[in-house]
Structure formats: structure tokens, C-alpha cells
Amino acid sequence: MTTGTAVRTAARVVDAVKVYGSGDTEVRALDGVGVDFPAGRFTAIMGPSGSGKSTLLHCAAGLDSLSSGAAFIGGTELGTLDDRRLTLLRRDRIGFVFQAFNLVPTLTVAENITLPMDLAGTRADREAAEWIATLVDIVGLRDRLHHRPAELSGGQQQRVAVARAFASRPEVVFADEPTGNLDSRSGEEVLGLLGRAVRERGRTVVMVTHDPVAAAHADEVVFLADGRLVDRMPAPSAERVLDRLKAFDARASKEVSS
Numbered sequence: 001m002t003t004g005t006a007v008r009t010a011a012r013v014v015d016a017v018k019v020y021g022s023g024d025t026e027v028r029a030l031d032g033v034g035v036d037f038p039a040g041r042f043t044a045i046m047g048p049s050g051s052g053k054s055t056l057l058h059c060a061a062g063l064d065s066l067s068s069g070a071a072f073i074g075g076t077e078l079g080t081l082d083d084r085r086l087t088l089l090r091r092d093r094i095g096f097v098f099q100a101f102n103l104v105p106t107l108t109v110a111e112n113i114t115l116p117m118d119l120a121g122t123r124a125d126r127e128a129a130e131w132i133a134t135l136v137d138i139v140g141l142r143d144r145l146h147h148r149p150a151e152l153s154g155g156q157q158q159r160v161a162v163a164r165a166f167a168s169r170p171e172v173v174f175a176d177e178p179t180g181n182l183d184s185r186s187g188e189e190v191l192g193l194l195g196r197a198v199r200e201r202g203r204t205v206v207m208v209t210h211d212p213v214a215a216a217h218a219d220e221v222v223f224l225a226d227g228r229l230v231d232r233m234p235a236p237s238a239e240r241v242l243d244r245l246k247a248f249d250a251r252a253s254k255e256v257s258s
């Protein structure tokens with residue numbers, strides 16, 4: 001529980017620098033980013049192509065390591081963990097949704113959803129079973145539980161991935177372009193589910209997206225440009241996000257022509 005107006009931070013990075021390559025091929029994908037992702041909120045990360053969005057998400061989620069600076073999940077600094085502890089942290093405290101749904105083809109929908117808990121050997125107590133049942137209803141897959149992923153549409157597969165991401169009630173769910181492979185209607189459904197998980201169930205979501213309409217589902221948008229955090233927009237609308245992105249495009253074309 002939070003007290004007063006204090007907002008708990010689910011994840012954050014401090015002075016985050018990520019350098020790929022060296023010498024002539026060096027790329028500073030993150031160039032001193034500090035950002036916090038509040039618990040119980042839906043945050044979208046936006047910015048021009050190559051601005052460092054995926055790198056930020058991967059480093060914040062412990063899928064990649066920073067060159068310098070620090071990344072935290074709750075109070076745990078990821079850089080202090082050895083590989084085994086990092087793997088456990090990702091399994092137990094973080095959920096993931098990727099553009100390519102990444103379901104296990106040989107498992108049923110039900111088995112895919114409970115996979116993180118089965119891997120962790122979590123005993124299915126009553127509370128956990130109720131939460132899974134709630135999730136299955138939220139994502140609308142009750143009549144598909146015994147199907148395999150290949151028997152589902154792309155939108156249905158991503159709904160399974162969303163349920164799986166929330167199954168173990170992780171502290172934060174990171175989503176990297178979760179609607180990138182979906183038609184707009186299925187994409188809207190998946191975004192609606194992420195939004196409901198946050199607003200009705202108090203979950204935390206951090207999502208990278210190119211799409212202003214997708215970003216408008218978030219409580220706040222953080223904007224990256226050239227590996228730096230350049231703006232934050234609470235209560236975004238698709239129009240305002242689009243206008244903000246156009247300002248980047250205008251600046252980029254000015255730089256190219258000068």
C-alpha cells in the first residue's frame with residue numbers, strides 16, 4: 001500500500017548509458033537516461049526510430065545490461081545480481097509481452113498461461129487459481145483453453161501472451177511493440193486488456209510503441225530522442241502524441257538539410 005500521495009516506483013533507471021560497439025562503430029543507444037515507472041500505472045515509451053526505446057526497455061527489464069548507471073526493479077539493483085539471480089528475478093518479478101507472441105507451440109493455451117508459475121514450481125493455491133481464472137475471463141479465452149497456439153488468430157495468441165505475462169502477478173509487465181504484428185482491431189483489444197489490468201487490477205505496465213493510438217492507452221508517455229529522455233506527457237491523446245512526434249521529425253529534417 002502507498003501512504004499519502006507517495007507513489008511507489010515499480011522500475012527505474014538512473015544515469016543509464018548503453019554503448020554498443022567501439023571506435024568508429026560505437027553507438028550510444030542510451031546517453032544518460034533517468035526515468036521512473038510508477039507502480040499501478042501504464043507508461044508508454046515513444047520516440048523516433050533508433051532513439052533507444054527497445055534498449056531502455058531491455059535494460060530496465062534485465063534482458064540487457066547497462067554500460068554505466070543503474071537499473072532497479074523495486075528496490076533491487078539489477079547490476080548487483082549474478083546471472084542466476086537475474087534469471088530468477090525476470091521469472092518471478094517481471095512479465096514480458098513481445099511483438100512475436102513467443103508462445104510454446106506444443107503447449108495448450110492453459111499450459112502457456114501458467115508456464116512461468118510451473119517453471120517456478122509455484123504451488124497453485126486458491127488465490128493463484130482465482131487470479132488465473134480471472135485473467136482467462138479478462139482476455140476472453142475460456143473456450144480456447146485446450147487449443148494450441150497454431151489454432152488461434154494472431155490477436156488471440158497475443159491475448160494468451162498477455163495473460164501469461166500477468167499470471168504470476170509480477171511487479172511490472174514490460175511490453176515491446178505488443179501490437180506490432182496485429183491488425184488494428186486486435187491491437188485495440190490487446191491494449192484494452194493492458195489498460196484494464198492496470199486500472200481495474202492495479203498492475204504496472206511499461207510499453208514501447210511506435211503508434212500514437214497505442215500510446216494514448218497509457219497514463220503517461222515518456223519520449224526519447226538520441227538516447228535521452230526529452231519529454232513526459234501525462235494523460236496523452238493520440239493527437240497530442242502525434243504532434244509531439246512531428247516536432248522530432250521537423251527537427252530531424254532540419255538537421256539533415258543544414
Ligand SMILES: Nc1ncnc2c1ncn2[C@@H]1O[C@H](COP(=O)(O)OP(=O)(O)OP(=O)(O)O)[C@@H](O)[C@H]1O
Pocket residue numbers: 020021027028029047048049050051052053054055056210
Ligand atoms: N545489438 C546492437 N548492436 C549495435 N547497435 C545496436 C544494437 N541494438 C541497438 N543498436 C543501436 O542502438 C540505437 C538504439 O536502438 P533501439 O533499438 O533501442 O532504438 P528504438 O528506438 O527501439 O528503435 P526502433 O523504433 O527502430 O525499434 C540504434 O542506433 C541501434 O542501431
